[in-house]
Amino acid sequence: MNSLIAPPQSLEELMLRADALAGKTIGEIASNINITVPDNLKVKKGWQGQFLEQCLGADSGNLSQPDFNHLGVELKTLPIDLLGRVEESTYVCVLNLIDHQLLQWQQSAVCKKLGHVLWVPIAKRAEQGVTESLIATPFLWKPSLEELEILKSDWENVMELVSLGKIDLLNARLGEVLQVRPKAAHSRVTTKAYGANGEIIDTLPRGFYLRASFTQKILSDNLKI
């Protein structure tokens, strides 16, 4: 889905565009720009995210940088139900298992991407299609100092295991708010990593994800009153 809409020139312009979507259904917005909505997301898992990117004029493609790079803002859709409960974890970025030497938290992709996020909650209506899903209130978020410390700690714990070649110890149970999970087309895909003796090994590619409990708190903290 290529961007047909020019990137917003300012944060204000981005938020005006985002706010204009609030309260509308995916179907309404899609018909206005002649986009066909899939019946379900089984084989279109990233569709909502790409759709919102197009609606808002994101232009970073698959580069490892924030969606609105000139604004330093990352766009994330957040699947919720009608009661505002977060239904899925949030992918952040890949975990680089090779080029991590001397990488500090402030220089990491996780830190850069989560520095400033535009969250767009999308409420899926039970028993109804994607067309009926409702855009809730988008909001800008910067992690608090406390949140930043937890993210940094989670990230450093993972990177320590990676540095020590303890790839086998990585699993989704680690991390208070930031977890590591597989990130690949399927389980036979491999990527390079360092083993415990410094040798190169093949292992399943992993990515960083935010736990739903964390994004749930972010959402709750940002509810309008």
Added chain:
DNA sequence: AGGTGATCATTA
């Protein structure tokens, strides 16, 4: 290949 966008579906 390996990144982006994620949700699916089986397990615990």
Added chain:
DNA sequence: TAATGATCACCT
């Protein structure tokens, strides 16, 4: 039934 591990599509 929540969470982990697996998987799907598109882009460069």
